[in-house]
Amino acid sequence: MGHDLVGQPVPRKEGRDKVTGRARYVDDLAFPGMIYGATVRSTCARGLLRGVHFEGALPWKEFAVVTAKDIPGENTVALIVHDQPWLVDQQINHAEEPVVLLAHPDKYLLEEARRAVRLEVEPQPAVFTIEDSLARKEIVWGEDNIFKAYDLEKGNVDDAWARADFVVEGEYRTGAQEQLYIEPNGMIAVANPKDGVTVWGSLQCPYYVHKALVALFDLPPEKVRVIQTETGGGFGGKEEYPSIIAGHAALLAWKSGKPVKMIYDRAEDMAATTKRHPSRTRLRTAVSHEGKLLAVEIDFTIDGGAYTTLSPVVLSRGTIHAPGPYNCPNVRVRSRAVATNAPPHGAFRGFGAPQSVFALERHLDEVARAAGLPPDELRRRNFIQPGQTTATGQVIHEKVDMNLLLDRAFELSGYHEKMKRFAQQDPGLTRRKGIGFATFMHGAGFTGSGEQYLASVAEVEATARGRVRVHAASTEIGQGTNTIFSQIVADALGLEYDRVDVIRPDTADVPNSGPTVASRTCMIVGKLVESAALGLKQTLIGSGLLKEKYTPADWERACRDYIAKRGPLKARAQYQPPPDIHWDDANFRGDAYGTYAWAAYVAEVTVDTVTYETQVDDFVAVQEVGKVIHPVLAAGQIEGGVAQAVGYALYEKVVWQEGRMINNQMTNYIMPTAADVPRIRVHFEEWGYPYGPAGAKGIGELPMDGTAPAIVNAIENATGVSIHEIPVTPEVLMEALERRQETTRA
Amino acid sequence: MRSFLPGYELRAPANLQAALELLAREPGAWKLLAGGTDVMVLFEAGKLPHRKFLSIWKLPELRGIEVSPAHVTLGALTTYTEIQAHPVLQKEFPLLCRAAAETGGIATQNRGTLAGNIANASPAADSPPALLIYDAELELISAGGSRWVPYHSFHTGYKQMLLRPDELIRRIRLPRRKDAWRQYYRKVGTRKAQAISKVCFAGAALVAGDEIRDVRIALGSVAPIVLRCTQTEAALKNRRLSAATLEAAREVLAREIAPIDDMRSSAAYRMRVAQNLLAEFIAQIGNGGRSHR
């Protein structure tokens, strides 16, 4: 097996379709007799639904109308905890909760109708902040507003404080962030009792949708089919919410007997669908005068919104990543996901890690200052080394050299020289330069025993003409699934890239290779397709139709002969955990991830003290992600993640009013444009990982973790003020600078 | 698309006369639609209360830029792209070109019009601060005739203006006399492009030695209308460029503007940044700077 294609920038599989406009996204499809669906949502953040009134001079008889009463199966969206209704029956728990579904052939009339449905609601007091939820101002979920809590312990934190030369404390906050994929969510459904339910749509996880629809309609699994259409970005935002839209469209199709298209417009998508969990992290760190971390105590809380959704797993990743890539003998992380009356927060690239990593990487700059050390020196004295253990007790066996990554990042960015130069800046300058960095890691694949539970399967098939097809539920959402799977399979078989096709995920046609999340598609599923391809080859060799060494023509002949004699030529592979990986769910200890990606990021900024605006001038991203399967796609993942995190750090603020996002327009929710992003310079180290395909690890989420703290550390370097929250909007920076001025005066 | 499309009428009169006659026949019934960059956004959001529109986009009478010795006169439908491309505007009215370049992206600049920006009457509009600096005048035309009004008196309150229901803006005239003035424009909008301003500052000053002989200051997003700050101007006019002058002017400015909290920013931020921009403006005219910050 050679590596002719892995590592090469082959053209993106579906690239031609995408640049010519031929790629078909869900809104580009139209079925005969198709009608349009819309959702009527709650009018307040918490209350009791007392009545639904269909008003206005509208031909209501022409409309398909669905309420909770029409649900054939269970009225909860099947995910982790069954607490979120498909449609409100009585209790309203957030301001964007679906109550009534409408469908009509005329989409303009449909909008009139949506406005003409009046909900009679008895409002109840609601909870909107982490503090109010923790204080149980109202109990809005379960008995105590707590979806999930973890307690992670290593060593003895309590005894460490007395030995410390310095103890540093701080509280850090991160805001909600909208994924803002440019294609809004949408689904088309065909559903009837005879044929069952089929949906087409923009989604990351076909089998999540499948599971939810099976329970919604109480149908046997084979009567439900989920087909992914070309998907215009996901970032986690199309991990779970598509289930709801699919269910709603299917309910309307079931009721009307017609295909139903349900496309969210941007305003609805931003307001109603999931966003990144807001967080609050309290850190207390004991450090010796040599700069050794003696103890770290972390209290990490995320706002889960109104229902459980994915909060427990977001919390677990955030918890495990909270202590960072450092060796500390005594660590305690107490974490919880709390309920509020916001629309549920959900998956978003990084999945809890960006929140806790922001807190730690900001905090360590303050710890360094307290210890009288430069921020890099403090970190260098504590970087985790092979043989040492993480907070969950995982012994690091793989190669890791954080010093090397940091050296490389400093060299590429000119960090030390700039540090010196910026320190000489004229204090009167209104445009102030600063530089900062963050060092961090990101666990690849599902947390803990997640991959074992999933037990993912992928299949590779050959046709009689010798073409090779990859069957997996892993979706192409822009990150390059189709391309890297083709490279991996072609290399495994010693065949040409163009000979491999990746089948569009359709649950009728692909095995469950798990969800497209958690930076797992390349490392976990890529390994499965590689194994399946090798299995296919073995089948042919074993059958005597193919020799160990073969040409493409030999391959074609062997495929043709095999299929003629024995029928379909397929091979499957199922996930096997790497040896010596153990995770104890009950005690939250053990090998949290099979491997980690490691990184050091440096940001250079200019802060304008006239307008309090921050511009990122240069960005260096150095990371180790194992073997880089495709250098252009990999760099694109990092650059895109960094840009998204520049938004997270500086611009992207969800403005809430009574539990509702009120700036739910692209005009008022500010993501970076081409004019705002810095040059992003990406460098990879490739130490490899024996259990990934060709040595690859996960990559997609990593850049989201360390970018924001690097930027905010740079802002401190430029201004001297240490800001503990993101986004650092100009308003936040102004207040911080003014506070400092007052303190200086006092 | 949240509006009931069949409920919206749009007509395109063949010429200006026909448009004016329609406006005269049913005053208030018809609203004007030029490049659509504001109207269509409301339409999409289902927030367009008015139902009947006249498309004036293709009326040749409302296009073109004319240059005479005393004035540059811009047709109502002059786009942001046309403004930026015009050599005389580039040379003599740099603040207007800056404003045009910082309004939306290229696609918006191709469609957005100067009169549309005025008549939309947003307090956050980008070009009005520049127009106030340049003492712009507007020609308002109706079937009954036309009149010129100074732009600084055109907006009378939030979304209120001197335009009668049977009138439209025909032209915008800029006197060519700011050549010797030192000019400054800065739009503050969180990101570099495609932003709605949180504060927009335009200023120009005629400086002799270290004395401010004359000055114009206008700000967007700090009051119900884009505001010409005449009191702040008075605090600067015929004063020496000095820290004391600046301090006095900053205080006057703070009283003259009335920024608010909204989803885009806070009153405190707008106030402080407006004052900072005034300081930056004064510092730059002191340094002999022209239009660039």
Place this chain on the structure above:
Amino acid sequence: MPESASKVDLSFVVNGEKRRVQAYPMARLLDVIREELKLTGTKEGCGEGECGACTVLLDGAIVNSCLVPALQADGCEIRTIEGIARGDQLHAVQEAFIACGGAQCGICTPGMVMAAVNLLERNAHPAEADIRTGLAGNLCRCTGYMKIFDAVVKAGQAKGVKA
């Protein structure tokens, strides 16, 4: 809601071909292109002229087709993403987007390609600052724009960029 408008006959030259449709005068050009002309390469990302996914060339100038009432396009020449390649021969910008990794999820790509084609028609060798300005009206959430800048530079260097 009373129906007050009626559909009107409109004609355009679309990608070099004369086309006639009936549409409400206030219909968004975007919807006419996608639903009447069945050219679904033009995308809707926001409906408020902010994201640029619906970018088309209207009489040679890029516009956000979500903000153009169909009536105003009557008699105009419209060029969409479907009209950029010559048969199987991709435009230099399209080739460069593939080669440089300028398209990831692809939803902004048609609009981005239109803006890039137009930019290069105005300025064959743009500096990075020009590219940033020229594409600032087209939002991309996947790429961080770097690979798009690379693609525009590469296309500018390629021969035959003149469309």
